[in-house]
Amino acid sequence: MGASAKPLTGDTFAKKPLATRVWKTLLRYKWLYLLMLPGIVYYIVYQYVPMLGLIIAFKKYNLMKGMWGSDWVGFDNFRVIFSSPEFPSLVRNTLLISLYRILFNMLPDVMLALILNEIRSPWFKRVVQTITYGPHFLSWIIVYGLVFSFFAPGAGLVTTLFRDMGWGNLDILQNSEYFRTLLVSSDIWKSTGFGAIIYLAALASINNELYEAAVVDGAGRWRQMWHITLPGIREVFILLLILRIGHIMDAGFEQVYIFLNARVYDVGDILDTWIFRRGIEQMEFSVPAAMGVFKSVIGLVLVVGANKLAKKVGGSGIW
Template identity: 45%
Template sequence: MQQQYEVPLKMKQTSRWKLSLVIQDIKRDRWLYLLLIPGILYFLLFKYVPMWGLVMAFQDYKPHLGFIDSPWVGMKHFARFFTEPQFWNLFRNTLLLAVYNLVFFFPLPIILALMLNEVRKEMFKRFVQTFLYLPHFVSWVVAVGIFYVLLTTEGGIVNEIIAKMGMERVPFLLSEDWFRTMILSQSIWKEAGWGMIIFLAALSGVDVQQYEAARMDGAGRWRQLWHITLPAIRSTIVILFILRLGSFLDTGFEHIFLMLNSMNREVGEVFDTYVYVKGLTQAQYSYSAAVGLFKSLVGLVLVLGANWLAKKTGEEGVY
């Protein structure tokens, strides 16, 4: 009988001891925990609380009735979306822009970081780094305005040069053929330098002695790059690639919306602009919520699949 009582007593003492350790840690690091509060509040207020609005996708939502009293319609809005004549055009436009960003935009920050890592003059390196990431702080309104001034047929610098060369002016801003090229080039100009910083930070953690040992063994720059540099940042590349897939269909509403006009809408209309038109301009809240939920679910499936594949190949993944 005494042994039966001793086991629960030891468990209670162990749990109390662990609890006291946790309390001591919290007291010791209380200021660090206080620094977490703004971040926690941000995610609670702007990420988790708005998820309650997803119930609209399964309701015929009426603002005066609210979430509780609005009638439930199940999968009605999803069925309507998948049978819309515009669905396949929207899906094609969004998918093409997403694939272009993944194929051409994602590798560019890695290439820039690798090139800049080979520069030995610190002053020049810092100047190039600043020059490349500075456009990140320019808003999309300003960025699109700059391209408009450069490419417009009415006095645009590029078209003026083309005209001086005796060729016909090119309507870049109105052409369906040039739309995706302009979107991709603007994204690269604005964000490639900012993404480069992450990879430069990863490269700064590579042990310099590995390069010295490789040079002593007769390895050139390319062999050092292939056998030391790339393996050192491989985990960073995999994690960022997985996170990128989470926003695979997120082509950027503001950017696309500013570039859209009546002449290129056929190739420029994507899920983000479609949600804006249906949800805010036409007040179809439940239908636009269903479209947004579909896009988010696609991103979730891609993240889970990519993370599973990364773990199968020996990488850590994001969880």
């Protein structure tokens, strides 16, 4: 009988040619790679291939000539953006609305998750979850319809109540002083329930033995929450904060576009609504594409900076 084959050790495998090592790895984990394949194809087709369109930002795009036949203009489209008199106002409105969302929308998610975590009645907990999750599945058109039914000038339920009670005319939808407050408050109502799901998952991963040890040491519910619960969801909070900072130049186009009207343009017009008007309504694609590149670069810088800062303060960051 011939000698038995020697087992393939780590050193032996490392000495194989690169192509051989790659091929053997693919064969060994073929089913895992097959499961990954649909996701990889999706991201290539819908995320990476469309990025070729960024070259429009450096061209004077012409529909008749197409993307490849249009003339190169270098950074002229960016000069148009930065020299526009609307640009400072657009950036200011975008940053303010995004910062308001970050400051006032993340804490309600955490608070609702903590409250639900303390509820001991299963049926009552399910009822609260259903009620709070529901608004997330409503489109912003429906949400605006609800807001309009309450605050329509002269005809809404709340405005009619104010007028009938002799408290004066209430104008919320067309008042620039209340527009950002209206955006943030309606977003809190719509997204808080769904945002709490992530924190509930993080709370479920906390070891119950920590709470049992805290009870033995005489810690009450508030002490347990401060020393066990909140540290247990800190990493998730930092992760979501970094992701929100990366989208700080977005400010929620769909909601803002639906709520926007001519009387609140000075406080509500953001980069995305400007891109929509310039690109879709005026059929000018090069300058809005340059604005998209500008937003992406700023978002990338903020994500990298926030990730490094999170690591310095003791968090794990995204990578």
